[in-house]
Amino acid sequence: MRRPVAVRVVGPMQWIVYPALITVAAAIVLQTPVELLGLHLPEPVIPMVLAFAWPLIRPSILAPVVLAVLGLLLDILTYGPLGLWGLTFLVIYSVVLASRSFLAGQDTAVLFVWYAACCLLAFVLAYLVMAAITPTPASLIPLLLQIVPTLLLFPFAHRLIERFEDGDVRFR
Amino acid sequence: MAFRDGPFENIKVPLVWTAAVTVVIAAIGCVLLLISDARAQNSPYQPVRAGVESVSGPVGGVFAAPVRWFGHMTDYVGGYFFAVSENRRLRTELAELQPWRDQAIALKNVNARYEAMLGIRPEPPVEMRTARSISDTRGPFSNARLLDVGASRGIKVGNPVINEHGLVGRIVGTSPNISRMLLLTDVASRTPVLVDRTDARALLTGDGSGNPRLEFVRGAGSVQAGDRILSSGDGGGFPRGVPIGVAAKGIDGSWRVKLFSDRGAIDYVRIMLFEDFGQLISPDALNAPPLAALGTVAEATPAQAAAISDSAARREAASPPPAPRPATPAPAAARPAAQPPAQPAAPAPGDAE
Numbered sequence: 001m002r003r004p005v006a007v008r009v010v011g012p013m014q015w016i017v018y019p020a021l022i023t024v025a026a027a028i029v030l031q032t033p034v035e036l037l038g039l040h041l042p043e044p045v046i047p048m049v050l051a052f053a054w055p056l057i058r059p060s061i062l063a064p065v066v067l068a069v070l071g072l073l074l075d076i077l078t079y080g081p082l083g084l085w086g087l088t089f090l091v092i093y094s095v096v097l098a099s100r101s102f103l104a105g106q107d108t109a110v111l112f113v114w115y116a117a118c119c120l121l122a123f124v125l126a127y128l129v130m131a132a133i134t135p136t137p138a139s140l141i142p143l144l145l146q147i148v149p150t151l152l153l154f155p156f157a158h159r160l161i162e163r164f165e166d167g168d169v170r171f172r
Numbered sequence: 173m174a175f176r177d178g179p180f181e182n183i184k185v186p187l188v189w190t191a192a193v194t195v196v197i198a199a200i201g202c203v204l205l206l207i208s209d210a211r212a213q214n215s216p217y218q219p220v221r222a223g224v225e226s227v228s229g230p231v232g233g234v235f236a237a238p239v240r241w242f243g244h245m246t247d248y249v250g251g252y253f254f255a256v257s258e259n260r261r262l263r264t265e266l267a268e269l270q271p272w273r274d275q276a277i278a279l280k281n282v283n284a285r286y287e288a289m290l291g292i293r294p295e296p297p298v299e300m301r302t303a304r305s306i307s308d309t310r311g312p313f314s315n316a317r318l319l320d321v322g323a324s325r326g327i328k329v330g331n332p333v334i335n336e337h338g339l340v341g342r343i344v345g346t347s348p349n350i351s352r353m354l355l356l357t358d359v360a361s362r363t364p365v366l367v368d369r370t371d372a373r374a375l376l377t378g379d380g381s382g383n384p385r386l387e388f389v390r391g392a393g394s395v396q397a398g399d400r401i402l403s404s405g406d407g408g409g410f411p412r413g414v415p416i417g418v419a420a421k422g423i424d425g426s427w428r429v430k431l432f433s434d435r436g437a438i439d440y441v442r443i444m445l446f447e448d449f450g451q452l453i454s455p456d457a458l459n460a461p462p463l464a465a466l467g468t469v470a471e472a473t474p475a476q477a478a479a480i481s482d483s484a485a486r487r488e489a490a491s492p493p494p495a496p497r498p499a500t501p502a503p504a505a506a507r508p509a510a511q512p513p514a515q516p517a518a519p520a521p522g523d524a525e
Contacts, residue, residue: 028228032235033308033317035437043310059191068198072205076224078309079316079344079352082217083205090199097191129206130313134359139381142312 012062015164016054020066023047027077044149047074048122051089052115053160055097056104064093081133088122088129095121108158115154123147222347229318229350232307240304240439298411299445301325303333303351305438312380315355317341319441322349330409332444338415338432339363339403340441353441356384356416356431365416365429366404370394373404376416376429386419386427395419401429408448 023046034041047070054063071086095118096103103114123143131137209215251258287294307318321327323346331343333353341361345352354361361378365386372394378384389395399419405412417429472480 028231028307029235031232031307031309032239033305033437033439034239035439040308040310055191059187061190061194064191064195064198068202071202073224076221077228077307078311078314079221079354079358080314081206082209082215083202084313087199087202087206090195090202094192094195094199097188097195100188126313130359133206136359136377136379136385138312138359139379140312142310142380146311 010164012060015057015160016060016062016066019050019160020047020070023050023070024073027074031077042149043146044153045074045085045122045146046150046153047071047085047089048092048119048150049153049157049160051092051122052096052118053157055093055100056161057164059097059100064090067093081130084126084129088126091125092118092122111158111161112154115157116151119147119150123150218345221345221352222350225318225345225352226322226347226350229306229320229347232318233304233320236304236306243437243439295411299326301327301443301445303441303443305353305441306350313359315358315361315378315380316344317353317355317438319343319351319353319443320349321443322346322351324348326445327351327443328445328447330447332403332410332414332446333441334414334444335433335436335438335441337435338417339410340433340438342409343443351443356433357382363410363416364404364406365401366412367395367419368400368402369396370399373406374401374427376401382434383420383422383428383430385422386429389427395427397421411444411446 026046030041030043030046032041047067050063050070051067054060054067067089068086071084071089072082074080074085075082096114099114103111106114123146127138127143205217209217215221286292301321303319303321305317306320309316319327319333327343327346329343329346333340333342339356341353341355341358343351344354355378356363356376357378357380359378359380361376361384363376365374365376366372367374367389370391372389372391374389374395375387376384377387386395386401397420401416401419403410403412403414403416415432417431417433420428420430422428
C-alpha cells in the first residue's frame with residue numbers, strides 16, 4: 001500500500017481565483033463616493049498587480065482568461081469601452097511572460113523598475129486606444145493621478161510573487 | 173480509454189506556449205469587443221452592462237451608506253460649533269438677496285405679460301426624481317456614477333441630472349433600479365452650451381479633467397473669464413438655461429469651465445425627466461405627411477364649385493394688367509401697392525344660387 005506523501009499543492013484557486021476576487025472587491029470598495037476636503041478615494045488599476053505577478057509565478061492557461069474577464073469587469077464597473085483594460089492587461093501579461101527568464105530571481109528593485117515600465121506601457125496603450133475611440137484625447141493630469149497609485153501597489157505584486165513563486169513542489 | 177493512455181500520451185506542450193496562445197486568443201476577443209462596443213445606449217452590450225450594474229449597484233450602496241451617515245453626523249456636530257458664524261453669514265446673504273427677490277418678482281410679472289401678449293407657449297414644468305449616488309468612477313478615461321433609481325421610476329436614457337448648484341451630467345444607461353450617469357467631465361460628454369452675456373453658442377467637451385473644455389465658440393471675443401455658462405437647449409437634449417459653470421482660461425490656453433456642481437459633493441442629485449422638444453407636441457402630428465388632410469376632404473358640391481369659379485373670375489377681372497418691366501430693378505418702395513378690388517367681395521357659396 002502506497003503511503004501518502006505530504007505534498008504542498010498550490011492550485012489555481014489559491015494564486016488565481018482568490019486574488020482575482022479580492023481585486024474585484026477592492027475595485028468596488030474604492031468606487032465608494034467619499035469626498036473629504038475636496039479629495040476623493042484613489043482609483044488605481046488594481047488588476048495590474050495580477051497582470052505583472054501571475055506570469056512570474058507560473059505560466060498558465062487560466063491566468064490570461066481570468067485577466068481578460070477582470071478587464072471586462074473593470075470596463076463595466078468604470079463605464080469604459082469594453083475590452084480596453086482586458087487588452088491592456090493581456091499585453092502586460094505577454095510582455096512579462098516573454099521576459100520571465102530575465103526577471104526570475106532578480107532583486108526587488110529590478111522588479112519594481114520593470115513593474116513601473118509595465119504600468120507606463122499599459123497607460124500609454126490605454127491612452128492611445130481611447131484617443132482612437134473618442135474624438136477628444138484625455139487630459140494628462142488625471143492620467144498621472146491614476147498612474148501614481150497604481151505604482152504604489154507594487155508591494156502587493158511583490159508579496160504575491162514571493163508567496164506563490166516556487167510554492168508548488170511539483171514545479172520544482 | 174483515458175486521454176493519457178491514447179496516442180497523445182507522450183506529447184508535451186511547453187506551458188509558456190499554451191499560455192501565449194491563450195493570450196493571443198483572448199486579446200483578439202478584446203479587440204473585437206473594443207471595435208463593436210460604442211459605449212452608448214446603442215451598444216449591443218448595454219443589457220450586459222445593465223445586468224452587472226444592477227448587481228454591483230446595491231453592493232456599492234452598502235459601502236456608500238456609512239459614508240453618508242458619517243457625513244450627516246459631521247454636519248450635525250458642525251452645526252453646533254459653527255452656528256453663530258453661519259448665522260451671521262446667512263443674515264448677510266439674506267440682506268443681499270432681498271433686492272434680487274424683488275427684481276425677480278417684477279421680472280416674472282413682466283415676463284408673464286409678454287408671454288400672454290405674444291401668445292408664447294412656454295415649456296412645461298419638468299418633473300424630477302431625487303436620487304443618491306452609490307458608486308463613483310474617476311479617472312482619465314471615464315467619469316461616471318451609479319444612481320439608486322432606475323427605469324422603474326421613469327428614468328430614461330438622456331435625462332439631464334442636476335444638483336443644487338447646477339448641471340452634473342446625463343443618464344446613459346438604465347436598469348430597473350439603477351441608472352448610470354455620465355458626468356460632464358467624461359471624455360465622451362458633449363453638451364451644447366451658451367455664454368450668458370453674449371448668447372454665443374459653444375460645445376462643452378469633457379476630457380477627464382475637473383474642468384471641461386469650451387470648444388467651437390461662435391464669434392470672436394464672445395467669451396471672457398467669469399462669464400456664466402448655461403445649457404443652450406440646442407438639439408433638445410437639455411432644457412435651456414440650466415447653470416453649468418463659469419468660463420476660465422486654462423493653463424494650456426484653451427477656454428474651460430469651472431463647474432458649479434463642484435461646489436459641493438455630488439451625493440444627492442435630481443434627475444430631470446426631460447426628453448426633448450418632441451414632448452411638447454404629439455409625435456403623430458410631427459410625423460404626419462404634408463397635406464395629409466387632403467385625402468379626407470369631401471368633394472366640392474356643384475354650388476361650391478360654381479362659387480369658387482365665380483370668385484376666381486371676378487378676381488381676375490379686377491386685377492390690373494401686368495406693367496412693363498423696367499430696365500433696372502426698382503427699389504422696394506416703388507413697388508405698386510395692391511389695389512383694392514373694384515368689385516365687392518365674392519358672395520358666399522350660399523348666396524351664389
